[in-house]
Amino acid sequence: QSALTQPASVSGSPGQSITISCTGTSSDVGSYDLVSWYQQYPGKAPKLMIYEVNKRPSGVPNRFSGSKSGDTASLTISGLQAEDDADYYCCSYGGSSIPYVFGTGTKVTVL
Amino acid sequence: QVQLVESGGGVVQPGRSLRLSCAASGFTFSSHAMHWVRQAPGTGPEWVAVIAFDGSNRYYRDSVKGRFTISRDNSKNTIFLQMNSLRAEDTAVFYCAGGPLWAPEYWGQGALVIVSS
Numbered sequence: 727q728s729a730l731t732q733p734a735s736v737s738g739s740p741g742q743s744i745t746i747s748c749t750g751t752s753s754d755v756g757s758y759d760l761v762s763w764y765q766q767y768p769g770k771a772p773k774l775m776i777y778e779v780n781k782r783p784s785g786v787p788n789r790f791s792g793s794k795s796g797d798t799a800s801l802t803i804s805g806l807q808a809e810d811d812a813d814y815y816c817c818s819y820g821g822s823s824i825p826y827v828f829g830t831g832t833k834v835t836v837l
Numbered sequence: 838q839v840q841l842v843e844s845g846g847g848v849v850q851p852g853r854s855l856r857l858s859c860a861a862s863g864f865t866f867s868s869h870a871m872h873w874v875r876q877a878p879g880t881g882p883e884w885v886a887v888i889a890f891d892g893s894n895r896y897y898r899d900s901v902k903g904r905f906t907i908s909r910d911n912s913k914n915t916i917f918l919q920m921n922s923l924r925a926e927d928t929a930v931f932y933c934a935g936g937p938l939w940a941p942e943y944w945g946q947g948a949l950v951i952v953s954s
Binding site for chain 2: 729760762764766771772773774777778783813815817819822823824825826827828829830831
């Protein structure tokens with residue numbers, strides 16, 4: 727099972743909006759509304775930001791939103807802030823053979 | 838508050854074994870599936886294994902099947918990962934994770950496993 731494909735890096739200025747894509751296949755992202763997004767700072771554990779495509783856990787700012795179209799899921803960060811400078815990983819259900827497939831990761835840089 | 842604390846990491850020679858533990862608190866541990874996720878240096882997370890809330894079902898990624906075993910003790914709010922026949926490519930920070938959602942919400946701080954001669 728291959729990792730989901732994400733752009734290596736995305737950047738934006740404070741206040742701007744950015745979107746990170748996560749491309750899978752019809753066997754994972756395209757077949758299930760079980761896509762999640764994690765934020766990770768260096769040396770820290772991942773933090774769940776979005777689950778089930780577009781739901782936010784308690785405490786996650788509404789600047790973070792998720793969507794999906796076909797085999798591609800997206801994470802949008804609106805009103806970019808300095809603390810959003812981190813790595814972001816998508817994750818999808820991959821079927822019974824490999825329930826969880828992570829993306830390749832995207833480094834978000836706030837300019 | 839929710840806490841997951843891993844232990845048991847260290848340096849081990851190829852072919853040897855290691856057992857990781859993860860003690861949970863602050864949530865209804867016995868009601869939720871729990872996972873092990875690893876992250877090799879400079880790479881993204883990689884899901885390793887999951888165990889159902891009651892231990893009745895367990896799933897593994899292909900590369901660890903037959904070598905790793907996930908288990909849990911709900912009386913002690915603890916999960917384990919028995920790792921045998923370790924390889925250099927198993928070198929990573931191992932996180933335990935879980936919670937009520939399909940996507941693991943709670944994560945530990947990680948335990949570093951280095952497989953090297």
